[in-house]
Amino acid sequence: MTSDEHNGIDPQRRKALGCLAAWSGAAVVWTLVGGVPRALGATSSGVAADASKHAFTFAQISDTHIGFHKEANPDVVGCLRRAAADLNALAVRPALVVHTGDISHLSKPEEFGQAKELLAEIRIDRVHTVPGEHDALDAGLSGYLKQFDHDGKNRAWYSFDQNGVHFIGLSNVLNFKAGTMTSLGAEQLAWLKQDLAGVAHSTPIVVLAHIPMWTVYAQWGWGTADADQALALLKPYGSVTVLNGHIHQVLQKVEGNVALHTAMSLAYPLPKPGQEGIGEPGPVKVPAGELGKLIGTREITVVRGKHELALIDTPIDHA
Amino acid sequence: MKSSSIAFVILLATAFDAHASDVTVEIKKFLFEPKEITVPPGAKVVFINRDETPHQIKADDGSFVSKALDTDDRHEQVFATEGDFRYVCTLHPFMTGVIHVHK
Numbered sequence: 302m303t304s305d306e307h308n309g310i311d312p313q314r315r316k317a318l319g320c321l322a323a324w325s326g327a328a329v330v331w332t333l334v335g336g337v338p339r340a341l342g343a344t345s346s347g348v349a350a351d352a353s354k355h356a357f358t359f360a361q362i363s364d365t366h367i368g369f370h371k372e373a374n375p376d377v378v379g380c381l382r383r384a385a386a387d388l389n390a391l392a393v394r395p396a397l398v399v400h401t402g403d404i405s406h407l408s409k410p411e412e413f414g415q416a417k418e419l420l421a422e423i424r425i426d427r428v429h430t431v432p433g434e435h436d437a438l439d440a441g442l443s444g445y446l447k448q449f450d451h452d453g454k455n456r457a458w459y460s461f462d463q464n465g466v467h468f469i470g471l472s473n474v475l476n477f478k479a480g481t482m483t484s485l486g487a488e489q490l491a492w493l494k495q496d497l498a499g500v501a502h503s504t505p506i507v508v509l510a511h512i513p514m515w516t517v518y519a520q521w522g523w524g525t526a527d528a529d530q531a532l533a534l535l536k537p538y539g540s541v542t543v544l545n546g547h548i549h550q551v552l553q554k555v556e557g558n559v560a561l562h563t564a565m566s567l568a569y570p571l572p573k574p575g576q577e578g579i580g581e582p583g584p585v586k587v588p589a590g591e592l593g594k595l596i597g598t599r600e601i602t603v604v605r606g607k608h609e610l611a612l613i614d615t616p617i618d619h620a
Numbered sequence: 621m622k623s624s625s626i627a628f629v630i631l632l633a634t635a636f637d638a639h640a641s642d643v644t645v646e647i648k649k650f651l652f653e654p655k656e657i658t659v660p661p662g663a664k665v666v667f668i669n670r671d672e673t674p675h676q677i678k679a680d681d682g683s684f685v686s687k688a689l690d691t692d693d694r695h696e697q698v699f700a701t702e703g704d705f706r707y708v709c710t711l712h713p714f715m716t717g718v719i720h721v722h723k
Contacts (some may be wrong), residue, residue: 435674438687438711445667478708479712479716
């Protein structure tokens with residue numbers, strides 16, 4: 302019997318924890334003070350600096366693109382498995398995992414099925430998802446909803462409460478119109494207004510949506526045309542955090558009490574917005590050994606009584 | 621021998637004619653190339669996706685829509701009637717093109 306087994310610790314987990322300790326020195330912890338994001342610095346334990354017994358942690362993953370198998374990343378399945386192992390090894394177990402869309406690459410039933418099996422490898426009670434445009438191909442969201450209908454209402458927007466936080470999942474991947482960005486649409490905005498009517502302004506809000514809820518780069522469709530209407534409904538709340546995917550990179554923006562964050566993908570990087578020399582938002586091929594530094598996961602810690610959330614973005618290569 | 625050669629030539633000519641009116645629009649780097657074309661009524665336009673990202677083509681007037689096209693997938697569309705058919709990639713609405721169908 303090894304010492305780990307003697308101590309009741311899975312040796313594999315110990316190994317992963319070792320990696321965690323090694324990489325966490327490079328992880329950046331973000332906090333929002335007075336509405337301005339400020340880097341607090343590295344942590345040594347992989348736990349958000351403000352974590353306490355009054356806090357709860359959840360994780361964000363995004364853009365897994367199960368079914369993608371091209372040069373930019375021929376092993377998206379392996380990358381999701383590595384992310385699952387990382388999340389399973391966290392010292393503070395996340396209360397839940399959110400996936401901010403593009404679960405599949407081509408909306409194929411077998412891709413959704415495989416993704417669901419892979420997500421089940423995360424030792425977590427619940428994984429909440431919102432769809433990406435890659436999850437809405439051909440048959441709209443019907444394939445996605447067969448596997449990821451979270452409230453049984455056969456629609457891709459919903460809300461739930463966890464540890465005093467009101468989570469809202471939105472879909473902004475169906476209303477594409479020529480020459481413009483995507484939108485949420487009137488029906489969903491009306492639902493959002495109704496949903497928020499029963500939520501106290503002191504309740505922290507976390508919004509999940511695939512495409513950024515602010516205009517990152519309109520020329521590539523990286524924005525949501527009617528996001529302002531949704532953000533206006535959220536303005537009275539003291540703490541609003543919007544988590545997005547789609548652009549496969551970490552960006553932040555703060556508007557009053559609303560903090561918006563995009564996340565890394567678990568499949569492949571995309572160019573920076575309007576990056577010089579790259580005319581289109583297609584997968585970026587990077588040299589061997591670099592990919593794992595550009596894709597990864599995010600931990601988010603909510604501390605009761607504080608309007609700011611602490612974020613740690615972690616690449617899957619962290620040894 | 622001679623008749624079979626003639627038959628072969630006719631067959632070849634027929635096959636050539638069948639493709640002579642086809643026009644190809646390639647999707648490269650999130651652009652339709654060419655972005656604007658003019659074809660006669662009855663022409664077949666073949667869209668081919670050369671990107672690693674899927675694209676889906678839909679007419680603004682709803683008259684046609686492709687399936688999502690993965691790399692090297694193609695969509696064939698016959699334009700029977702005259703008119704200007706503007707289309708967009710439903711996934712990337714900044715990608716637009718137009719087919720002018722005129723005699």
